[in-house]
Amino acid sequence: DSGVTQTPKHLITATGQRVTLRCSPRSGDLSVYWYQQSLDQGLQFLIQYYNGEERAKGNILERFSAQQFPDLHSELNLSSLELGDSALYFCASSARWDREYEQYFGPGTRLTVT
Amino acid sequence: DQQVKQNSPSLSVQEGRISILNCDYTNSMFDYFLWYKKYPAEGPTFLISISSIKDKNEDGRFTVFLNKSAKHLSLHIVPSQPGDSAVYFCAATRARDDKIIFGKGTRLHILP
Numbered sequence: 001d002s003g004v005t006q007t008p009k010h011l012i013t014a015t016g017q018r019v020t021l022r023c024s025p026r027s028g029d030l031s032v033y034w035y036q037q038s039l040d041q042g043l044q045f046l047i048q049y050y051n052g053e054e055r056a057k058g059n060i061l062e063r064f065s066a067q068q069f070p071d072l073h074s075e076l077n078l079s080s081l082e083l084g085d086s087a088l089y090f091c092a093s094s095a096r097w098d099r100e101y102e103q104y105f106g107p108g109t110r111l112t113v114t
Numbered sequence: 115d116q117q118v119k120q121n122s123p124s125l126s127v128q129e130g131r132i133s134i135l136n137c138d139y140t141n142s143m144f145d146y147f148l149w150y151k152k153y154p155a156e157g158p159t160f161l162i163s164i165s166s167i168k169d170k171n172e173d174g175r176f177t178v179f180l181n182k183s184a185k186h187l188s189l190h191i192v193p194s195q196p197g198d199s200a201v202y203f204c205a206a207t208r209a210r211d212d213k214i215i216f217g218k219g220t221r222l223h224i225l226p
Contacts, residue, residue, distance in 0.1 A: 045214065
């Protein structure tokens with residue numbers, strides 16, 4: 001158990017809809033990262049937050065957004081969903097921004113868009 | 115543009131033998147490399163890392179070798195055990211950078 005929790009574990013929704021994925025980092029970790037893993041792709045970095053502020057952006061679509069709240073949990077919002085958004089979405093956390101390479105991953109949320 | 119490449123989607127190794135997983139990268143600015151292991155229905159877990167100033171790092175049965183001139187790294191698992199069956203991701207980053215670049219992973223099967 002990494003200490004990172006993600007909810008829900010599975011999500012099935014229709015095209016055009018909007019969903020919110022939630023992540024609670026390990027106790028004390030200030031950095032939260034979101035990744036997308038599609039069927040034939042590796043882990044694609046989406047976005048990072050550090051102590052409530054956006055720190056880095058990767059291959060995140062404009063239809064996607066995220067935020068980190070004062071209690072350090074984070075939410076990833078996916079809107080106008082398309083079939084191609086079906087993927088595993090992982091959240092990870094790390095203690096410090098300068099050692100973010102040692103990240104602790106949650107179990108993921110599997111999103112299926114039908 | 116795939117900066118971190120794992121060209122073998124899968125690898126099968128006999129239990130007790132050595133498993134060698136390979137990874138190539140294109141960005142010479144990377145200075146830290148990592149391996150993550152992933153079981154089904156779980157998130158990736160950190161396995162071992164190596165700084166670009168080293169050419170080898172060992173942790174128990176796991177050793178990572180780095181060849182900077184070839185932009186190549188490899189993960190050796192000796193001896194391979196059934197619990198090593200998983201997907202292994204190679205990743206790279208720059209110091210004080212804000213993102214890790216992952217490869218697509220190699221699925222390792224340890225055969226009895």
